[in-house]
Amino acid sequence: MSSATLTPASHSPSFLDILTGRTLRQRQARLGYFFILPVMLLEVIFFVIPTVFTLFLTFSSWQVQGFGAIVGLRNYQATLGDPSFWITMRNTLLLAVIGTPVTTLLALVTAVALQSASKVRFRTWFRLIYFLPVVTSMVAIAYIWKWLYNPQYGLLNPVLATVGIPQQTWLDSTVEVIPSLALIYVWARFGFDMIIFIAGLEGISPDYYEAARIDGAGRFQSFLHITVPLLNAQFVLVGILETINSVKLFDLPYAATNGGPAMRAGPWSCTSSTRRSPSSILAAPR
Numbered sequence: 006m007s008s009a010t011l012t013p014a015s016h017s018p019s020f021l022d023i024l025t026g027r028t029l030r031q032r033q034a035r036l037g038y039f040f041i042l043p044v045m046l047l048e049v050i051f052f053v054i055p056t057v058f059t060l061f062l063t064f065s066s067w068q069v070q071g072f073g074a075i076v077g078l079r080n081y082q083a084t085l086g087d088p089s090f091w092i093t094m095r096n097t098l099l100l101a102v103i104g105t106p107v108t109t110l111l112a113l114v115t116a117v118a119l120q121s122a123s124k125v126r127f128r129t130w131f132r133l134i135y136f137l138p139v140v141t142s143m144v145a146i147a148y149i150w151k152w153l154y155n156p157q158y159g160l161l162n163p164v165l166a167t168v169g170i171p172q173q174t175w176l177d178s179t180v181e182v183i184p185s186l187a188l189i190y191v192w193a194r195f196g197f198d199m200i201i202f203i204a205g206l207e208g209i210s211p212d213y214y215e216a217a218r219i220d221g222a223g224r225f226q227s228f229l230h231i232t233v234p235l236l237n238a239q240f241v242l243v244g245i246l247e248t249i250n251s252v253k254l255f256d257l258p259y260a261a262t263n264g265g266p267a268m269r270a271g272p273w274s275c276t277s278s279t280r281r282s283p284s285s286i287l288a289a290p291r
Contacts, residue, residue, distance in 0.1 A: 063080050063081070064076065064077060064078070064080065066080075096183060096258075097251075097252055097254075099183045099187075100183065100186060100187055100190065100251050100254060100258075101248055101251040101252055103183070103184065103187040104187045104190045104191055104194070104247065104251045105244065105247040105248050105251055107187070107191050108190070108191045108194050108195045108198055108243075108247050109198060109240070109243050109244060109247060111191060111195045112195040112196075112197075112198030112199040112201075112202055112243065113198075113202050113236075115135060115195065115199045116199045116200075116202035116203045116206060117202075117206065117228065117232065119131055119132060119199075119203065120203060120206045120207070132199075132200070132203070135195070135196040135199055136196040136197070136199070136200060137196070138192060138193045138194075138196055139193070139194070139196045139197045141193070143193065143256045143257050143260070144256050144257075144260045146189065146192075146193050146257070147189065147256070147257050147258075147260035147261040148260060148261075150188075150189045150192075150261065151176065151260075151261050154175035154176050154185060155175075156172060156173070156174055156175065156177065159175075161173070161175070176261060176262050182262060186257065186258055186261060186262070189257060189261065190251065190254065190257060193257070194247065194250065197246075198243045198246075198247065201239050201242060201243055202236065202239050202243070204239075205235070205236045205238070205239040206232070206236070208235075209231070209232065209235050209236075213227075213231045213235075214227050214231060217230070217231060
């Protein structure tokens, strides 16, 4: 019986081995670290360092002129004790709750309608038209809709008056301002989500729908039991992206309302723009 050949156990190269490059594997590892070095430097310079510095500033009374004293948790206490902070948090939550599902649903319906269109030429043009707001500045969109919403000379109130709806105050109303901003957000964002859903629809094999048709399934049943389940990845992606965008939204409500009537429109990101920051309050001379 032949004895088994014993081989030394393989081990991962240490950082020193990688630097010295004694073997081919170690030299290859060193080359790999060399390739990812620029990306790591950018990550550290533009993300890690600013994040750590921002976290440090929250514990200080920093001013534009320079550093102040370390104030501990007083900035957080001042922020959490400010009523406007909780108002803006509520506004942010409402925008996310209204904007995300409505945008997703409208994008899905539009994508399915365009994908099922018989004429490819019109399908391409409508995709372009629906996508145009995505590449338009949110500030420009805000001013366009601000003009449309204007109670005196805007276009929406005369149109609604033709069907018997009374004049609305839109952005000037504490009740209507959040739905009005949500409408602008949906109009500006659903074209991007529509493209994502169209890409998902194009990846679904027509054989599924053909088999469902042979089995007697209607269009709605095919949509409910084939299209929706196979677009699961797109639903997750759109939901995450729209939630992030609605939570960090700043330019739209600020340009359209500058905080809105009685701070009823500003999201949490507008808080520091509509009042003095806790740091400046603590550092102000008494």
